[in-house]
Amino acid sequence: MREFSFxxxxxxxxxxxxxxxxxxxxxxxxxALVDREAGLGGILLQCIHNGFGLIEFDEELSxxxxxxxxxxxVRKSRIEAFCxxxxxxxxxxxxxKTLVCVSSSLGILRLKCRVxxxxxxxxxxxxxxxxxxxxxxxxxxxxxLAQRLVNIEGYLPGRxxxxxxxxxxxxxxxxxxxxxxxxxxxxxxxxxxxSGLTRNIVQCLHDFDIPxxxxxxxxxxxxxxxxxxxxxxxLENGALVPAKAFEIPCDTVLxxxxxxxxxxxxxxxxxxxxxxxxGPAVDSTMMTNLGGVFACGNVLHVHDLVDFVVExxxxxxxYAADWLDGQRPKAEARVKIGANVRYVxxxxxxxxxENKIYLRSLVVKNDATLEVRLDKALVRSIRKNHVQPSExxxxxxxxxxxxxxxxxxxxxxEISIR
Amino acid sequence: MSPSREGIEGRFDVAVIGAGVxxxxxxxxxxAYELRVALxxxxxDVSFGVSKANSGIVHGGFHxxxxxxxxxxxxxxxxxxxxxxxxxxxxxVRCGIVVAAMHDDELRGIGQLYSQGVxxxxxxxxxxSRERLLELEPRLSPDCVGGxxxxxxGIIEPYRFVFSLVESARKNGVVLFTGWKLVSAARExxxxxxxxxxxxxxxxxxxxxxxxxxxxxxxxxxxxEDFRIQGRxxxxxxxxxLTKAKPDRVVFPVPSASSKGMLVxxxxxxxxxxxxxxxxTDDKEDFATSRVELExxxxxxxxxxxxxxxxxxxxxxxxxxSVLGEDFYIxxxxxxxxxxxxxxxxxxxxxxxxxxxxxxxxxxxxxxLRLVEKADWDPFVDxxxxxxxxxxxxxxxxxxxxxxxGNIVCRCERVTEAEIVAAIRRGHTTLDGIKYFTRAQMGRxxxxxxxxxxxxxxxxxxxxxxxxxxxxxxxxxxxxxxx
Ligand SMILES: Cc1cc2nc3c(=O)[nH]c(=O)nc-3n(C[C@H](O)[C@H](O)[C@H](O)COP(=O)(O)OP(=O)(O)OC[C@H]3O[C@@H](n4cnc5c(N)ncnc54)[C@H](O)[C@@H]3O)c2cc1C
Ligand SMILES: Cc1cc2nc3c(=O)[nH]c(=O)nc-3n(C[C@H](O)[C@H](O)[C@H](O)COP(=O)(O)OP(=O)(O)OC[C@H]3O[C@@H](n4cnc5c(N)ncnc54)[C@H](O)[C@@H]3O)c2cc1C
Numbered sequence: 001m002r003e004f005s006f007x008x009x010x011x012x013x014x015x016x017x018x019x020x021x022x023x024x025x026x027x028x029x030x031x032a033l034v035d036r037e038a039g040l041g042g043i044l045l046q047c048i049h050n051g052f053g054l055i056e057f058d059e060e061l062s063x064x065x066x067x068x069x070x071x072x073x074v075r076k077s078r079i080e081a082f083c084x085x086x087x088x089x090x091x092x093x094x095x096x097k098t099l100v101c102v103s104s105s106l107g108i109l110r111l112k113c114r115v116x117x118x119x120x121x122x123x124x125x126x127x128x129x130x131x132x133x134x135x136x137x138x139x140x141x142x143x144x145l146a147q148r149l150v151n152i153e154g155y156l157p158g159r160x161x162x163x164x165x166x167x168x169x170x171x172x173x174x175x176x177x178x179x180x181x182x183x184x185x186x187x188x189x190x191x192x193x194x195s196g197l198t199r200n201i202v203q204c205l206h207d208f209d210i211p212x213x214x215x216x217x218x219x220x221x222x223x224x225x226x227x228x229x230x231x232x233x234x235l236e237n238g239a240l241v242p243a244k245a246f247e248i249p250c251d252t253v254l255x256x257x258x259x260x261x262x263x264x265x266x267x268x269x270x271x272x273x274x275x276x277x278x279g280p281a282v283d284s285t286m287m288t289n290l291g292g293v294f295a296c297g298n299v300l301h302v303h304d305l306v307d308f309v310v311e312x313x314x315x316x317x318x319y320a321a322d323w324l325d326g327q328r329p330k331a332e333a334r335v336k337i338g339a340n341v342r343y344v345x346x347x348x349x350x351x352x353x354e355n356k357i358y359l360r361s362l363v364v365k366n367d368a369t370l371e372v373r374l375d376k377a378l379v380r381s382i383r384k385n386h387v388q389p390s391e392x393x394x395x396x397x398x399x400x401x402x403x404x405x406x407x408x409x410x411x412x413x414e415i416s417i418r
Numbered sequence: 419m420s421p422s423r424e425g426i427e428g429r430f431d432v433a434v435i436g437a438g439v440x441x442x443x444x445x446x447x448x449x450a451y452e453l454r455v456a457l458x459x460x461x462x463d464v465s466f467g468v469s470k471a472n473s474g475i476v477h478g479g480f481h482x483x484x485x486x487x488x489x490x491x492x493x494x495x496x497x498x499x500x501x502x503x504x505x506x507x508x509x510x511v512r513c514g515i516v517v518a519a520m521h522d523d524e525l526r527g528i529g530q531l532y533s534q535g536v537x538x539x540x541x542x543x544x545x546x547s548r549e550r551l552l553e554l555e556p557r558l559s560p561d562c563v564g565g566x567x568x569x570x571x572g573i574i575e576p577y578r579f580v581f582s583l584v585e586s587a588r589k590n591g592v593v594l595f596t597g598w599k600l601v602s603a604a605r606e607x608x609x610x611x612x613x614x615x616x617x618x619x620x621x622x623x624x625x626x627x628x629x630x631x632x633x634x635x636x637x638x639x640x641x642x643e644d645f646r647i648q649g650r651x652x653x654x655x656x657x658x659x660l661t662k663a664k665p666d667r668v669v670f671p672v673p674s675a676s677s678k679g680m681l682v683x684x685x686x687x688x689x690x691x692x693x694x695x696x697x698x699t700d701d702k703e704d705f706a707t708s709r710v711e712l713e714x715x716x717x718x719x720x721x722x723x724x725x726x727x728x729x730x731x732x733x734x735x736x737x738x739x740s741v742l743g744e745d746f747y748i749x750x751x752x753x754x755x756x757x758x759x760x761x762x763x764x765x766x767x768x769x770x771x772x773x774x775x776x777x778x779x780x781x782x783x784x785x786x787l788r789l790v791e792k793a794d795w796d797p798f799v800d801x802x803x804x805x806x807x808x809x810x811x812x813x814x815x816x817x818x819x820x821x822x823x824g825n826i827v828c829r830c831e832r833v834t835e836a837e838i839v840a841a842i843r844r845g846h847t848t849l850d851g852i853k854y855f856t857r858a859q860m861g862r863x864x865x866x867x868x869x870x871x872x873x874x875x876x877x878x879x880x881x882x883x884x885x886x887x888x889x890x891x892x893x894x895x896x897x898x899x900x901x
């Protein structure tokens with residue numbers, strides 16, 4: 001069994017992991033970057049469509065191009081990348097941490113370090129998670145798996161397609177499948193509004209005349225050996241109307257019904273999970289309840305834009321370097337989730353410095369106001385033309401804005417949408 | 419097997435029709451004798467019938483009255499599992515069974531089960547106070563009022579059991595035919611001439627009909643007894659291994675007249691199974707689940723174990739019981755010569771199966787088959803190392819010997835490439851076959867991550883093209899085209 005020591009080990013070599021590793025490297029720390037795939041880049045590598053990098057690079061790149069830009073930095077750095085190595089355990093004994101990895105070429109690998117950055121990304125929710133009854137034939141895929149098959153392996157999952165859920169991956173796949181000559185018969189969404197980005201609704205559905213059924217539930221999958229169709233039932237005032245159910249014949253069902261941060265490793269290591277995000281509960285520096293273990297990117301909360309992932313992860317890497325330098329948060333306040341807010345990440349802010357927070361709305365609303373309160377007093381209000389759950393909101397809070405701090409022993413910053 | 423004379427694929431002393439747990443136990447038992455035995459299965463792989471979708475419980479010997487053959491075989495079969503496990507290396511744990519009464523009026527039912535168990539000779543069975551029951555199973559609802567404990571009950575991975583039985587049978591000379599659906603049979607001189615749907619022929623002096631749900635069709639093909647197997651569907655929910663609702667023992671409610679009720683089952687592999695329901699069905703191919711039934715399961719299961727949460731659900735499935743009256747029908751046919759009927763093998767068929775193997779061997783002897791023990795019968799199969807069960811030190815050694823042990827293909831169940839290859843080399847080349855052998859695709863992501871990797875390994879190992887790979891045989895092609 002081989003053993004190596006580093007100042008920091010980053011688990012996951014997607015956009016988040018690479019950005020965090022680069023930040024640590026730039027602070028003169030020795031860093032290992034571990035990914036179970038054969039190369040770095042993560043989920044970006046299968047996203048061959050455009051729409052990445054508008055914020056980060058001020059141009060529109062494909063996923064692999066975006067990944068390549070960041071990877072170039074990694075290659076020039078002193079970061080040691082271990083690819084085709086899966087981390088199976090995180091052991092923490094006080095300050096010292098050990099990551100146990102399995103790899104074909106190196107066998108079992110033990111990486112010792114003081115800082116760990118978790119950047120394992122997320123996985124897709126599946127049929128079982130949303131409990132669609134019916135038969136269990138071949139031809140039911142998650143949209144991401146279908147994307148992988150088409151874009152990387154060169155195979156079609158099927159020919160006549162129904163997409164369940166209007167998440168971004170499903171929308172992108174609706175267009176992708178149309179491009180390769182498949183028939184996309186419908187996108188079926190249980191909510192009254194789409195869960196993907198508006199630009200994707202326009203570019204991927206409208207431009208291809210693909211019907212979007214909002215407030216419709218997929219109530220059954222048909223077909224003994226291979227999918228033969230789905231039954232779709234409308235919802236009116238929150239109740240199913242079986243009398244209006246109809247069938248859409250198809251040979252393939254793609255599911256785009258949400259992503260879940262991939263935290264099995266974290267849970268096993270005793271890291272607390274925030275039920276609102278399904279990611280680790282973190283402080284203002286994105287550190288988990290295990291001192292020296294940080295989290296960023298989709299493993300922390302599901303992002304819609306990789307640009308935000310990189311921004312957040314770069315900061316997480318910086319905070320991790322600060323922690324190694326002995327710095328600790330000075331004046332932390334708990335963030336309280338106010339009206340109409342689904343979650344806020346991170347769950348703490350440091351009143352003594354600038355903070356950047358990401359949040360999601362619980363509602364679809366025009367002319368909304370984002371309100372920030374410190375110990376119940378309104379300290380900031382921001383106008384938003386439009387908010388919706390699928391579009392993440394970013395918010396910067398400067399120390400001045402939060403007053404000189406708080407007189408309370410346990411200050412609370414509340415964020416709400418009106 | 420290459421056809422010898424006019425398309426005849428082989429001549430055998432015994433042909434067993436159906437490679438479910440019954441047929442597999444019978445074939446393996448017969449493999450101990452100097453006999454040529456064929457095991458014939460219509461599906462692409464073994465255990466793809468009723469034996470793959472059930473509760474996976476080795477029952478405690480108290481549910482049925484001993485006037486029934488099934489009750490006697492249950493007790494006998496249940497006791498054979500420890501030895502079988504040592505020989506055949508399949509997942510099995512005697513975790514014990516509790517039956518929980520939720521009202522005082524259910525306590526009478528508990529008393530009856532207890533007396534029945536004692537009469538049947540179920541070992542260690544015990545009546546429990548509420549406190550004792552909660553001590554045995556702390557996740558039970560605090561509303562329970564008392565119950566029963568059967569320490570001999572256990573849990574098993576049914577398909578792995580069948581796979582091991584068949585592997586052992588083949589190791590000892592049994593010839594397996596898959597994708598071979600029997601459609602007709604003719605008696606010629608002293609042997610049966612069996613014909614498959616695609617015109618292949620196998621000859622056998624004796625035939626065992628262990629065709630599960632289709633045992634009625636098979637019986638008719640022999641001109642034997644005319645009976646009808648009724649299907650009774652049971653639906654299930656499966657919960658992720660990280661659920662907080664995993665009991666230490668199998669939890670039963672007090673049974674009703676028609677069914678054992680809906681259970682909470684900790685599977686051997688760490689997940690939790692809820693179900694089954696019980697509804698009659700005339701379509702024996704209808705394995706669909708329905709919203710109504712699934713909601714019933716959740717409600718009823720939460721009644722027993724309140725910590726159950728729908729957010730832990732990772733999949734649902736259904737199995738169909740083969741019902742023929744109240745009991746198993748295992749006997750020498752009164753109408754067709756040299757035919758043994760093994761029909762109506764409903765619950766506790768899995769538990770009873772090792773005893774069914776013995777019982778059928780004796781029936782064959784009675785019907786005139788000469789049994790001479792093999793001197794070199796080998797009851798053991800080679801163990802397949804599972805990365806999930808190895809310590810890091812052990813795994814490190816395995817990787818040195820075979821780097822494929824270092825490639826984790828299925829992350830949820832931690833299955834390595836080496837295990838996938840082992841499955842394929844043992845003949846499991848469908849996605850479902852590989853799933854049942856290795857557990858890859860069975861965890862929380864249900865194949866979202868590993869399916870494409872498995873497809874690539876199948877292509878590499880077998881040389882199959884994309885359009886030859888199926889989920890579970892003909893008609894279930896996985897991919898729709900090539901770019
Ligand atoms: C289909 C799709 C379309 C998208 N479209 C856009 C878009 O148009 N524009 C945009 O800006 N953003 C888009 N995004 C979002 C953006 O791509 C992602 O949010 C971002 O790439 C996530 O980065 P990450 O590093 O957090 O996760 P990932 O890229 O998922 O990286 C996680 C890495 O961790 C590795 N890993 C996990 N567990 C382990 C372990 N135990 N051991 C070793 N390695 C491990 C994984 O192999 C993976 O490489 C899209 C995302 C998807 C999925
Ligand atoms: C919901 C449910 C829960 C259960 N739970 C339990 C439990 O917890 N414990 C327990 O002990 N028992 C349980 N049982 C019962 C147990 O699963 C069955 O008794 C057992 O699996 C029956 O096995 P079998 O080999 O007789 O039938 P099968 O497994 O159905 O095997 C018959 C085989 O014959 C093949 N076949 C059919 N026709 C032909 C043909 N013409 N040519 C070739 N092959 C053919 C089929 O493809 C099939 O593979 C349960 C059953 C159900 C449905």
